[in-house]
Amino acid sequence: VYAAQIEDQAGVKRCGHLTIKELITKEEMVEKIRLLKSCGIKVLARTDGLGVEGLKKTVERMQSYEKAGCNAHFLE
Secondary structure, eight states, X not given: OOEEEEEOBOSSOOOTTOSXXXXXXXXXXXXXXXXXXXXXXXXXXXXXXXXXXXHHHHHHHHHHHHHHTOSEEEEO
């Protein structure tokens, strides 16, 4: 079984506890998930959205990742 943990931070990755972060779009992350799934890879989708977008938008992000086929979520 192959697995990958991917995250939705843009550019240089920063510690999830730092407040200065930038995210890629939901659509970009969904494409990453779909690509990995098409190769038979299990996906752990990490989001740092909580500190950037707030709870409601972060839950929407996570739901879109689930619909794209991620196997597990990691909410930082």
